[in-house]
Amino acid sequence: MSATGAPLGHDRVVIAHGGGGELMGRLIREHLVPPLRNERLAGLADGAVMSWPGGDLVLTTDSYVVTPLEFPGGDIGRLAVAGTVNDLAVMGATPIALSLALILEEGLPLDLLDRIIKSVATTAHEAGVEVVTGDTKVIERRTTPALSVKGEQPGAAAPQEGLFVNTAGVGRRRPGVRLDLRRVEPGDVILVNGGIAEHGLAVMSVRSGIEFESVLRSDVVPLNGLIAAVLDSGADVKFMRDATRGGIAGVLADISEGCARTVEVHEARVPLSRTARHAAEMLGLDPLTVANEGKCVFVVAEKDAARVLGACHAHALGADAAAIGRVVDRSPPLVELVTRVGGRRVVQRPYGEELPRIC
């Protein structure tokens, strides 16, 4: 059954295809990449690197379909700019310019559009990047059924406003950066720059109408400054990725698969605010699988871990940074969580639709 009650076979797109999990991976690997196959696309990274005289270029793109359009801590405009800037930054690129393409649904209030465009401008300024070109399309208004999501009261906050945003970004790759999962070895340390799960939980709390004792706010923020500080520290970063859809669990699975090693993470070391933990419990969600929009996972050799931590702690966006685990020489390659009470459980890459329309 689909979210809207229509029976859907395997021959049609289902909501879970968009969740950033295993099902989306299969859609991309089986339906999208083969016809388009080329060397750069096959990498399936957050963006593509192109040789260019005077400095390699990175190109990346993301569409945003989040609902509601405004949520505590951000909105779809901030999300779009930060998300694309972050995709460039984790490729080791300095963002140069963004494009902004809007699909507006008939009936969208112009004052809401104005607020979102202002947020685009503010976030771009914050990231030090310009929106240099754009496109606008309008689609007819459509009747939208309420999203039906685990832990969500159906119809509680049916989206009334339609706006889809795409941002593409061009960046210039920093010389000397060697990001490659094949360089990752046993003993390498895994770090994250702060408390997880805040974006997904903030959006979900609005949708579900649940209020928590402290206000949950999305962590959505451009990370290019923090990432530049980490790279400037001289640490030899082997891999970094912002943990969006699929959460930290998705990135840890990428690391484990990419280097064919087990990744061991300690639950007690993973930064998670008391409010976020409480919210995840109430909503029945594993915070490791919940989306972030301002968190980056780094992999470095043990000798460089203190440099990364130091650079993070000296930056406003890394005050709660922590080393959360390491790569170990165990087969088969899995993501293992050492729980607070000392048990172990395997962390699965989320399959599909934990949180539709989360970004």
Next chain:
Amino acid sequence: MSATGAPLGHDRVVIAHGGGGELMGRLIREHLVPPLRNERLAGLADGAVMSWPGGDLVLTTDSYVVTPLEFPGGDIGRLAVAGTVNDLAVMGATPIALSLALILEEGLPLDLLDRIIKSVATTAHEAGVEVVTGDTKVIERRTTPALSVKGEQPGAAAPQEGLFVNTAGVGRRRPGVRLDLRRVEPGDVILVNGGIAEHGLAVMSVRSGIEFESVLRSDVVPLNGLIAAVLDSGADVKFMRDATRGGIAGVLADISEGCARTVEVHEARVPLSRTARHAAEMLGLDPLTVANEGKCVFVVAEKDAARVLGACHAHALGADAAAIGRVVDRSPPLVELVTRVGGRRVVQRPYGEELPRIC
């Protein structure tokens, strides 16, 4: 009244905001550009030029919301690739790489998606450009009211499938190209590479269920090869633009406004197939305002007009190329059509919703 019957004031987005006409221009000038203001965006060209060591970069983006997704002569995938390649080409850039971002609606048949992705690949190959990065989102299925368009039977072909495509493109600007409407002078010649209005009429004929004696096919095609041939001819092209939404009328208005001169076009010289003319008459549309996806308007000094025509005529996509008019020294700056019977009429930039969801 909106297409769906809801009353819409001026404080909300209406379908006409997306038509490529005057209303869309105002939306962009009043709501989008001011908050984002920077030197490059203010130009409102098809893309932005960025200085880059080793050759200036051009970045462009377009979203595609056409319905139906497949139409005679093309589909949304071909449209997306050709459209973005053409935006780069008319900026004087050689396309280097494209991104592809898909928003899939729950329920989209996977075999339809497969056909469209194959079409993306085929068109990219035709244009000599690679799709190097992408993104996929899924949105819940929504009930779509039939489009209500002039000349269209309501509900005749209500879209059942949901797919929005964004392509962004990066290109390298050819050295020596000096595209600038301020260089346009009285006496300069305006040319187009072939028969107009075919894309819009092909899409409309499917939507309306009207059949014509010959099949109308969209002209959607990558123009980068033709445009390279024109530039290689040595002609000093002062301005070129592909005539998409808003049709040839929109581009002529851009030229007239940009150089503050009157543009005089001869109806009898504008290439228009018999089938297209017949279809436009039946649908009650002015072919000058109907969308094209494979037609470029060039402005050159009179001495260079023969070179452009020669280069076009030697190319498969320019067999029907023609000089259709010229820039004249008359005030106020208008677009004037000299009709077949020798009368004159002012050609207005289309106001809004001639053809929603046309690209």
